[in-house]
Amino acid sequence: MARRQPRIDLSPKVSDEVRKTTCYMCACRCGINVHLKDGKVAYIEGNRDHPVNKGVLCAKGSAGIMQVNAPSRLRAPLKRVGPRGSGEFREITWDEALDLAVSWLKPIRDTAPEKLAFFTGRDQSQSFTSFWAQNFGTPNYAAHGGFCSVNMAAAGIYTMGGAFWEFGQPDWDHTQLFILFGVAEDHDSNPIKMGIGRIKARGARVIGVNPIRTGYNAVADDWLGITPGTDGLLILSLIHVLMQAGRIDVDYLARYTNAPCLVIENPGAADHGLLLRDAAGKQLVIDRDTGDLVPFDRAGVRPDLTATHQLNGRTCRTVMAHMADKYLDPACAPEAVADRCGIPAGKIRALASEIARVAFDEAITLDQPWTDFRGERHESMTGRPVSFHAMRGISAHANGFQTARALHVLQILLGTVEVPGGFRFKPPYPKPPEAHPKPHCKTQAQCALNGPHLGFVHGPEDLALKDDGTPARIDKAFTWENPMSAHGLMHMVISNA
Ligand code: SF4
Structure with a gap:
């Protein structure tokens, strides 16, 4: 005998009015539809037409209803x-x-x-x-x-004009390797969830660096269980291995960063360690074609990463030379940091090798003409499909500024900032400290x-x-x-x- 199934309304009408607004429970600013019943907030759902979250709503966003409905909220002084x-x-x-x-x-x-x-x-x-x-x-x-994440924001703005989260995001369409450092699930919640879903769906790899394997780290393809507070050591060690192997983007560094800019070496004097500038305050480089000392942004200049320059008895070397001094120091070698990080040296070298393979052996080219800041036109874009994301886990402690800064230096050395597959800023960033x-x-x-x-x-x-x-x-x-x-x-x- 056929049994009759009960008819259940799976989408009961819960409201008589819907107001579209923005979730204020975190800095992602997802679009939300707020359902009102008899003038009171009855339900919050994600707005499918909003570009940030496309209908996705996290638990914190749903709980936003309690801001207006919680019996415990303050209603008067x-x-x-x-x-x-x-x-x-x-x-x-x-x-x-x-x-x-x-x-x-x-x-x-x-x-x-x-x-x-x-x-x-x-x-x-x-x-x-x-x-x-x-x-x-x-x-x-x-x-x-x-x-919170002030170390992250300050390090990002001073290093490259912006940090993670509200400053920009990975190029989810092209990245092939995505590495998270110290990210909790409440930080940049919906965009990162959606991004990880997208890149995993097309077979890209996700690696989590975190003391605990929950949330994003639980769905990562690989996880490095790092000792809290030592992410900076791990990152400097990755830089050490990549520099030693010559697996850095020298062309990108020379063209688009201040790596070829000259630094004054004048121990004991007030200008020791400052960038060499012309009368207009422009940083100076040596042009590889002419050997001349010229402003870094002059049209047609080909900055020399390895130049030295003598000026009134003072020696000037490039930022790149100083970076090599620092990061090739044996103190940054995987074997020197492994015990403190709780990650074997072989694992650190393997991670560096994977980063280099994806960045350089799997580089992508987009046939998209563009013009650089010196006015030089390029017919295509080279992409290094490695991207990173980090948050308070690496930044909210005493060495957080330097840790976040090291991560941005790693991005820059790989040439993965503002390129296809790498980290892409959102307007109005990048914005320098000035x-x-x-x-x-x-x-x-x-x-x-x-x-x-x-x-x-x-x-x-x-x-x-x-x-x-x-x-x-x-x-x-x-x-x-x-x-x-x-x-x-x-x-x-x-x-x-
Ligand atoms: S991620 Fe969650 S808390 Fe943040 S704005 Fe979006 S819905 Fe709100």
Whole structure:
């Protein structure tokens, strides 16, 4: 006897209105459709027409509904009425709250605005909080960056004009080898998930470098279980092996990077270690065709990676020569770092070999004419189909800046930045440090600060120091001790206070 199956509505209508907006639960900014029922948020789904996520929604994005529906959320200002720590609060009106805040803050602003330290968590509204703090007049402001990926952002911008995540992404269509360093699944969640899905579907390899094998590392084709905090050693060792084997993109380095730029060697003098520049501030190289000292960006120049130059008794060698000195040092050899990284030297050499094979033996050519920054036209693009992604796992610790910087140097040495199959920036990046604001710290009673708090120093004159040379900020950001603090050093506030 045939049994009748129940009819189940698999897509019940849950809303009477749908609003399209952007998820603010992380910096990916996925497109979402917010379903409203009787004016209340009933359900959030991914927007299939949005270019970032194409309908995919992560668990954190789904949980965004709790921002407006959670019974525990704050709905009014609360005033503490019991002893600190007792948890005793009562709701007050906004007028009462604002009057109270003004009674605390106005005397400070009227006399010494720097006495207010205003540090915020990850609120996704940093532009408003920094605007408020700047107009209050205190230099003591930063948001969560010091706890998070500021090392990554600062290292990326100083090294190549941008870092990972919101700055750019792998060329998912052409990359053949994708290597992740220290990436948790909540970081760049939907774009990376979708990208890994795409490259695995066409047989490209994924390698995870992470102390634990969960999430992305669990679906990787290979996994290197590294000792926490030693990623920088592993990366420098990869660079060592690749340089020793001559498996770096010398043509790319000479044409498109500052590797051929000359560095002044003048021990004990103020200009020791600075790039040699002309009167207009342009970095200088030696032209291989003429032997002349010329600005790096002159049309038709063929920069010499191995040049030396004598100038008023000072010797100048190229950035490339200094890199060779550093990275060919036996201290960077796999055998010297293996024990600290927890990865056998043979495994490090095998990884370097795989990277080199894909980058150089499986290079791709796209018949796409383009014009470089010197105005030279090229009929095709050479692609090195190796790409990388890294996040807070390698950057949120004391050597995070140098670790992230080493990874960008590896990308550059391989010639995998801004090429097919490699890492591709998203507009407006790449942006050099000179295109970003500088930090400001000059205070005056009853006045706004003299500019944005946070930024990128270009030289000693940009440091946030008082007239006597002591730190102007409570977190000691932008000082001789911490010159490249970018988003501030929120993690230092409590200990410094
Ligand atoms: S990845 Fe997730 S949390 Fe981030 S914007 Fe997209 S849906 Fe929101």
